[in-house]
Amino acid sequence: NAGVTQTPKFRILKIGQSMTLQCTQDMNHNYMYWYRQDPGMGLKLIYYSVGAGITDKGEVPNGYNVSRSTTEDFPLRLELAAPSQTSVYFCASSYSGQGASNQPQHFGDGTRLSIL
């Protein structure tokens, strides 16, 4: 049972570099999400997707981009890394059938990103 898989687990970037955080799920969930977790601040939603080809902004989308070309994959792109983007990033997915809004989200193990 792979569930939600995120790569890499750790990464250090220099200011101005770009990178893509990978996320894939094998549960056939249409709904996928990206969060960032800063110390003492809980999780904040960056972007979400309700299906292939459909994405929308969450609470803190600035500095990030996403795409959703397949049901399984939902990569998060940082174009010009800034120190403020140092955080732990979590990808999640959830069931998309009837009653979807009451279904728990399943999280990956996170990507710890440091920008220096």
Next chain:
Amino acid sequence: AQKVTQAQTEISVVEKEDVTLDCVYETRDTTYYLFWYKQPPSGELVFLIRRNSFDEQNEISGRYSWNFQKSTSSFNFTITASQVVDSAVYFCALSEANSGYSTLTFGKGTMLLVSP
């Protein structure tokens, strides 16, 4: 806008003590869902429980119990006879029945430290 408040930033107890983690929420929706997640030191997020707004029945699962009170907009979590393995950050989260998909609003989390 929806909001989740976990006023307790950190709680320290000695093993076998009972401990209650508080969660207060705000929402304009009449239909919503509440969740608790556990984040152990290893960093992953583990789903614990879901509660629907129209079901105020309390729930017990082993040493864990949850008290949902709509009158006070609270969804508190009690651990009975705490153990060292309960040490973690616990997040309360709220989802509104919005377009059928589940976007979670998280509280900032309560760090529970259980010492032997």
